[in-house]
Amino acid sequence: MFKKKDQKVPVYFINGFLESGKTEFIKFTLAQPYFQSKGKTLFILCEEGEEECEKELLKATKTFLEVIEEEEDFTEETLCALEEKYRPSRIIIEFNGMWNMKEMKLPSHWSLEQQITMIDASTFPMYYTNMRSMVAEMVRNSEMIIFNRCDGIKELSNYKRNVKAVNPRAEIIFEDSQGEINEMMEEELPYDVKAPVIELDDMGFGIWYLDAMDHLERYEGKTVEFIGQVLKPKSFPEDFFVPGRLAMTCCADDMAFLGYTCEYEGCKNLQEKEWVKVRAQVTKGFWPDYGGEGPILRAVLVEKTTKPKMEIINFV
Numbered sequence: 314m315f316k317k318k319d320q321k322v323p324v325y326f327i328n329g330f331l332e333s334g335k336t337e338f339i340k341f342t343l344a345q346p347y348f349q350s351k352g353k354t355l356f357i358l359c360e361e362g363e364e365e366c367e368k369e370l371l372k373a374t375k376t377f378l379e380v381i382e383e384e385e386d387f388t389e390e391t392l393c394a395l396e397e398k399y400r401p402s403r404i405i406i407e408f409n410g411m412w413n414m415k416e417m418k419l420p421s422h423w424s425l426e427q428q429i430t431m432i433d434a435s436t437f438p439m440y441y442t443n444m445r446s447m448v449a450e451m452v453r454n455s456e457m458i459i460f461n462r463c464d465g466i467k468e469l470s471n472y473k474r475n476v477k478a479v480n481p482r483a484e485i486i487f488e489d490s491q492g493e494i495n496e497m498m499e500e501e502l503p504y505d506v507k508a509p510v511i512e513l514d515d516m517g518f519g520i521w522y523l524d525a526m527d528h529l530e531r532y533e534g535k536t537v538e539f540i541g542q543v544l545k546p547k548s549f550p551e552d553f554f555v556p557g558r559l560a561m562t563c564c565a566d567d568m569a570f571l572g573y574t575c576e577y578e579g580c581k582n583l584q585e586k587e588w589v590k591v592r593a594q595v596t597k598g599f600w601p602d603y604g605g606e607g608p609i610l611r612a613v614l615v616e617k618t619t620k621p622k623m624e625i626i627n628f629v
Contacts, residue, residue, distance in 0.1 A: 321424035329431035330410035336364040352402025359409040478562040513539040560626040575610035
């Protein structure tokens with residue numbers, strides 16, 4: 314019998330291109346004490362690479378491996394049949410990076426607990442250049458994105474910017490042969506964080522937006538200045554708006570508005586989509602749309618200005 318509708322089956326979804334380290338990551342995770350389970354684990358493998366999961370590990374962790382070789386076989390009916398066969402307490406899916414994620418459907422009583430994308434840093438430029446839309450679909454809803462094999466690669470800050478533009482909330486981890494590494498040092502930023510006023514040009518604004526999300530401590534109490542458009546969500550209090558920029562995160566059809574909440578007494582005089590120069594102090598505070606704490610700007614100057622030559626920030 315299937316589980317009752319109120320008994321969700323937890324699913325751990327791991328995606329990435331072939332040889333990106335997916336199976337290696339799953340094997341490592343299965344072996345960890347914190348990931349042990351009293352019940353069965355169903356491991357659905359959608360592509361077979363050089364790395365294999367040893368029978369001893371599968372047996373020791375009560376994990377049952379099933380392979381789905383063809384994309385047309387990855388259906389709700391097939392998945393439900395596998396669940397009926399093993400009745401697992403949880404499911405791990407190693408998804409094929411060349412399959413269409415937009416068309417993927419899981420049974421309604423399966424609960425996606427975590428989605429992780431594995432990326433081989435040494436091949437990322439090739440995939441990002443030639444298969445950008447596929448990369449974007451992989452990372453768009455992932456909570457964690459792991460770049461491995463980062464040894465000797467100096468462009469990690471660019472890699473992070475590429476991915477964060479598509480999924481700003483994702484946790485990005487970089488690993489080399491020695492373990493986790495830091496991807497961007499303060500001195501590598503294209504502006505001086507120690508300046509009395511941090512002046513942000515077009516690309517600088519985008520980098521600051523992404524960096525402040527992960528390293529707010531660098532900017533707390535400091536003043537930034539930039540040009541942006543006015544966004545006034547109806548749900549906001551009258552003294553708050555969002556000054557920001559449109560950014561191309563993947564392709565011309567994939568745009569996002571980047572900006573942080575800003576408090577400004579003269580907000581009622583601002584018009585939607587008009588261009589303004591903003592000088593504001595960066596603080597840390599709770600905001601419902603953030604789902605917690607994040608950057609809150611306190612404007613000391615907001616003045617109308619002309620639109621910049623580069624209206625849209627290009628992350629691609």
